[in-house]
Amino acid sequence: MKLINYTLKYLSIALLLVLSVWAVLFYFRMISEIQNSLDDGLENNKMLVIKRVNKDAGIIERSGFSEHNYQIKEISGKHGLSFRDNYRDTLMWTLNDEEMEPFRMLSTVFTIDDKYYEMKIVASTVGEDDLVESLLYGLILLYVAILSSVLLINNLLIRKVWTSFYQLLRNLRAFRLDKDEGIKTTKTEVREFRELNDSLVVLAEHSVNTYRYQKQFIENASHELQTPLAISLNRLELLAEDETLTNHQLDAIGQVMSTLQRLIRLNKSLLLLSKIENRQYGAVEVVSVVQLVKSLINEYDDYAETKGVEIELIEEAELNYAMNKDLAAILISNLLKNAVIHNYEGGNIIITIKKYSLTISNTGKTVPLNEERIFSRFQKDSKNKNSTGLGLSIVKAITNLYNYQLNYTYSGRHNFTILFKKAV
Amino acid sequence: MKLLLVEDEVDLLEVIKESLEKEFFVVETVGNYADALQKLISYEYDCVLLDIMLPDGNGLDLLAKLKQLKKSDNVIIISAKDSVEDKIKGLEMGADDYLVKPFHIAELNARIKSVLRRKFLDGKNTIELANTRIDMDFRQVWIAGVELALNRKEFDILSYLAVNKNRLVNKIALAEQVWGDNIDGADDFEFIYSQIKNLRKKLKENSAEIEVKAVYGIGYKLIIL
Incomplete structure (x- = not known):
């Protein structure tokens, strides 16, 4: 994960938590502010209505939620004496929305001419679900806005600040x-x-x-x-x-x-x-791989013969490469020597020269060699006390020097292939 | 034949001297640049064996001095450094040969004798042993005036052993000489034996007065019957 995404991952989780807590607190704070303000308004209304009732008692008769935002009805004195002002939330039918809407309602009691009247005054308030909904949308918008701006700023910053790091x-x-x-x-x-x-x-x-x-x-x-x-x-x-x-x-x-x-x-x-x-090893000259292989076979045929190993050369193409002559001889001779040593009586070695490759394939042990280890130094067959354990390391070092590819495969026979680069 | 051996390793100096004296050479030895220069100025040698790395100087400088003095001493460089540049430099400066340590005694003998043959047998590069004559340049062998046909390997074996006559030649030294340096990692040297067997047979059939003797576990030796 890229550093920028990594920080963003944690930042987004943290932001989500902070914003959620903030939203809950904000919500309750807002609800209480709205109620306070509504309650003050209702209180003021109450006083205005009582004032008007004192001038014109007919208001009492004409009151009612169908026309006004207040409703007055007479109550018994016993009931009126024990009554305390209270505010509560209620639902009322509204014509415009044709559904029940939330209202804040103040219930109070006043006396005129020793008669007790109970008055209910309402004010439309916000629906809690509406509030929660819009708050949530706002929150999501804020969240996305913050994250995308962080992403943008980070990207710009990283491009500028981290250039040297990536370099x-x-x-x-x-x-x-x-x-x-x-x-x-x-x-x-x-x-x-x-x-x-x-x-x-x-x-x-x-x-x-x-x-x-x-x-x-x-x-x-x-x-x-x-x-x-x-x-x-x-x-x-x-x-x-x-x-x-x-x-x-x-x-x-x-x-x-x-x-x-x-x-x-x-x-x-x-x-x-x-x-x-x-x-x-500086001096590089064009080496004819075919010629070299032939002369090495000539050097090794007596040795191979006494070991009962046959050497066969399949020449499919001319192969000429610019490399140091001594190293070329060491390269091929080490592979050839190995193919003789790790063979059995009656076995054979097939050398194939193609346009870009040389393969030395020999019979031998019926288990494949460990591909990862054969080219390491001092990896040797414990049975062969005469080996230095460096032969294939040298082969590898030479192919590395010239950027040739060296492969080992097992197909019932042991095959070592040198892939030369495109011809000189 | 008088040789000068310039080598700072006392042990190596002694062992080479001992070996060369078996070949009836007169061998003088010095262990440093100053002494070597002194000797080279004062005396004539048929061949100088020169170590390049000396405690108080470079063997190549001695070679340069020698050429400057217009001395005709032949020089074989003996060096622990197997570097192509050094070899080329040494040969360009007029050395006759360049031998890398460690070497087989037989190899040193062969190199010295090759240098000396070229020096003394003007044009006639041959070795004579009893009734056998080996022509090194034309790669021919004559026994009592009759040419003996040998293949390349048999000839190489015979000539190498002949150069080292009466000396024990390590089979690995022989293998390297005849089959090339790359053969040294072989896990056995049985293959030398089959060539030796053929060579012996041919020598015997043609009544050569020389014989290739096997020395148990080590190698071969050419002796005059």
Whole structure:
């Protein structure tokens, strides 16, 4: 829900409550004001009528609600003495509306020549239901008017005041840690937004620096590891040349060597990953994917053959892309290597090259891989102790670098597809 | 053959020296820029193995100095930095080769010998072992004057082992040399064996006086019978 609608929601509920309470109070206050004023009028009327009766007693005879707004009739003295003036609401038939209408009626008693007369004087008053009705309409009108003006003002204000906020939001959404840029902000006069802008700029800067530092750290650490790895490997290779070693000892050395090789490969992979992510692979040339795949198949066919895996190439189109040649080779070779390693004896690999895509499809385990996790670092098949767990991360990093799309699907076979952008 | 090894890591310096001495090279070692410059000015070397990152200077500056002095020493750069720019820069400055750490001893041997062959055997890039002659440029093998037909992989294996004759060659080093760097993630190296088997058979059938010997669990070694 947008901020403006959100405030409006609560504002409308609050307004409804306030206006309703106000309406009830206002209604009673108004009713009492009307009655007071009517009662004063009736009192005045009473005095006028009594004055006229004193001059002309015939009025008593001529009185009656059919002609006047008063009616006088004689009552007994006993009754007259105990009578007190009173006001009450009543209904009377009106000719103009042809229905019963509310009236205010004053009943009083006066004496002329020791005779007691009871007089009733009426004044037309407002109907309570009419009053409630018009009050309700007025209230609804007010309610709508207030809400729509709030909406209008808010909208105008938001457009003016919140511009920088929405601008910031857009920039935040576009912000990428690996793009090495901070966040751009627009000037604003609102203090809160200015503080938000400043905090975000600092936060972004800090994150970018941390990210850069970490990337740098991995690269430096890998570089620092190269020399000790070289020393260990070469020392072992020299040791293995000792003629006096037994087969048992040679076997042990061989095992340490292959572990060391794995370490070397892991280190190389980390270095490669940080170099890709640091965009240190510049030289781009047009690579013929078909040629490259053919030469890689040539490199891998002995390996595949001893594993009992057949490699088939389906060439549907020429595919030429501008990219770094080494990275192109690493990209395809990692996928191919995986397809061989995670295969079974008697299985096969089908490589399909289309106009904009390369698919490497292989037989293997009969369960699909976890699509979300396979491209993460160090996600590996526990059975394969020789894998670094970085092969597919590297593939992903390379496709990201060139904005190619990388998909995995399972159809009884494992299919990895690289969708290239429109051809160069 | 006299080599100068410029490397600031003492352990690496020692192990490389030990290995190179097995090849009967005379190896002198220095651990810093100043000493290296001194040696390069005073003496002639057939090949200089040069680490780029030295505590008191840059190996590339030494290379520049060497070219400035118009010395004919061949240079192989040894670097922990696997950067294309550095490689290109080093080669453009006149280095003969660029080797990234960590490397196999067999690889270092092969690179040094390739440089030295080019330097001394003017135009004749061959290796002779007993009755076997390997022509590196034309990729031909002759046993007692008769040409032996080998496929590409067999030739690559034989020549790599020949360069490292009597030395144990790690099977991974061999795989990388013959099948390419990308093969190193393979989960086993059985596939080398089938090529070796063929090669052995051909050598034996043609009565070569050399043999490819398997060293249990580690790799292969070419020996002269």
